[in-house]
Amino acid sequence: MKKLSSLAACLVLLTASPLLGQDTATKTVESSSTESWSPEPGFVSLFNGKDLSGWCFRAKTARRSPQVGEITADFEGKTESDSDVRYSVQDGVITVRFPEERDRLTGQLYTVAEFPEDFVLKLQFRASVNADSGIFIRKPQLQCRDYLVAGPYKELKKYKPQDWNQIEVTVKEGVAHCTCNGEVLEESMKLPKTGPIGLEGDLGQMEYRHIQIKKLP
Template sequence: MKLVVLLCTALFITSVSAAEPGDGFVSLFNGKDLTGWVAPEGDNGHWKALDGVLDYDALSEAAGKDKNLWTAKEYKDFTLRLDWRLKQTTGLYPMPVVLPDGTHKLDANGKEILNPTPNADSGIYLRGVGKAQVNIWCWPIGSGEVYGYRMDKSMPSEVRAGVTPKMNADKPVGEWNTFEITMKGDRLTVVLNGKKVIDNAQLPGIPASGKIALQHHGGRGKDGQMSAASSLIQFRNISIKEL
């Protein structure tokens, strides 16, 4: 009897893990290869499927500057769901103190306060542009922010504040996190681990449609060591629902 129960349990677990996302979502990663994705030319297998996850070691050998992994398809309005985890940090990165309005805290002399901190860095490019990147990193402000818009001083103050996370909802390095990213028109909402960190933020000028990318960052320096904030990262359970 116990054997029957164990077999039934095993079949149930297998069927659940192999199931499609449901609720109108379509899987973007089959866990076996990069079908549906476009690796940079000359990457030489550094973006790869490994034990059911999409793994990256920050060492793409692509000759150009674009070492990111892109979807083959373009998307307009959508909700993207995925799990991600930073495998480890590399080096110390001079992190600023980001204030709720998106600016950086200054000391008594008007200079940015920078704290050397272990870091890793990646993100999700939306609609084909790096400026519209939902960041993944170890900064105290937390993942989910849109650095390209927050740092653009030509943007209205409400835009820069809107793309600044309302809280740090990240789990420690090495643990899995879950993003739900909704892009509708020029409005972005990001839920991280069940907490809404970006709420209907405006991204002025973002293209109406475009591909999604998983970001490369860092790599090996001239000294042979991994540079600070390299993209040592994994993704899994990637699915999308077009709106």
């Protein structure tokens, strides 16, 4: 699959999915209730709710490099990340389980698409006790954890332990403003000119859902 270079290319890729045609509702299950979800107006879903289409593994690059690596494994149509099985999909949720016997730096999950435009990214996450994870924005990492236990943002008032929380990232002119349930995590995170969105799990179990992005004018 060719590497996509823009949000428009991502839209072409994702609208090819049967879940993003006329019926855009993605079924998710939370506790005993069933929730129906579709992207907000103007947003495009980065996760179709049924498999890892549009997501991949990439080669490692030097920490100071502004670019992510080339695609090494593409998970189009797959519900698990091959033999790694760190990432799996069920009921509209990407679940990340850290395999303790493996290198912590392997298997970061990235979008195939890259995003050079200004954008707003929204997603929801749920962390097990003391879980440690991250969200990669073009390449730099925003810590996404069981914040009140694992930090670094231990003073959050609106964080809901072991429940769904919403991350919102607004990227303008190479700077990201990041919040969790409306509380500021990072005021102005500097970013490279382009890159994908990524997820990881270093400790415990992390879950992600409702991953959506909107290009800004």
